Amino acid sequence: MFILGGTSAASLAAALSHSLNQPLVKTTFKRFPDDEFYVRIEEPIEGQDVLIVQTAYPDSKIIELLIMQDAVCEAGAKRISVILPYFGYSRQDKKFEDGEAISARAIAEHISIHADEVITVDPHKERILDFFTTPARSCSAVPQIAEYLKGKDIDLVLAPDMGAKDRAEQAAALIGCVSDYLEKTRIDGATVKIHPKSLDVQGKTVAIVDDIISTGGTMATSVKELRHQGAKKVYVACTHGLFAGQAKERLTAAGVDEIIATDTIESEFSKVSVAPCLAPLLVHLA
Ligand code: R5P
Secondary structure, three states: OOEOOOOHHHHHHHHHHHHHHOOOEEEEEEEEOOOEOOOOOOOOOOEEEEEEEEOEEOOOHHHHHHHHHHHHOOOOOOEEEEEEEEOOOOOOOOOOOOOOOHHHHHHHHHHOOOOOOEEEEOOOOOOHHHOOOOOOEEEEHOOOOHHHHHOOOEEEEEEOOOOHHHHHHHHHHHHHHHEEEEEEEEOOOOEEEEOOOOOOOOOEEEEEEEEEEOOHHHHHHHHHHHHHHOOOEEOOOOEEEOOOOOOOHHHHHHHOOOEEEEEEOOOOOOEEHHHHHHHHHHHHHH
């Protein structure tokens, strides 16, 4: 098997190459003067299984993925597995209003064209896997996030909304503490309202766990509420750290003690690797 690490997941591809003991395929990437993407596979992969690792975010990385898939197919790979550490557009998984696109389906269908299987990490909703027209699976980074938080004397794991409740419960069980959830109403893309809920957080260390931090609005509002209720320390942890716009500044201003994300999207907050979650799903190819 060969592993092709795209430009949005080079470190994760290297980590998978190491843990599966399989080589990275030599590849040239460049951009033409007009910014169009170019890829060339630099060694024979005919008849081989190839694993392409590329986070599908932002938009330019989706185009890169489609072009890499085409190159691998043209080079005669026997089987193409696509690892999407983060699947962008997964939150637009239905029409919320008439006239909208089902963006997650549109992207999934295109990725499926040259993929024998797709594997992603903590999709926003599991049902988006059904949008792929090729077999699709997911794994969870929660055990790795919980492992990181174990050293932080966490008293309570909180979900910022009902949708993240199961994730918080799972993390709390692994850490060995209790969990609860907040109630959130989204006002617009960057603003949320957290309904104050009386929590016993006075003098406690709390970790808020979610799948995505985008604008940081959800986490920043939650951190403020917990600080208001007397929490001693507040950690925020997510699988996919998009950190759009002023997210880091918003979180810092809200009084967060530490921001933790995984390497599905590489950033200064990628303190947890998802390689150990993905590797067991790939050993059959090694
Ligand atoms: C929403 O349902 C997700 O689980 C996240 O809570 C959301 O995407 C976070 O977005 P933001 O950081 O912009 O509040």
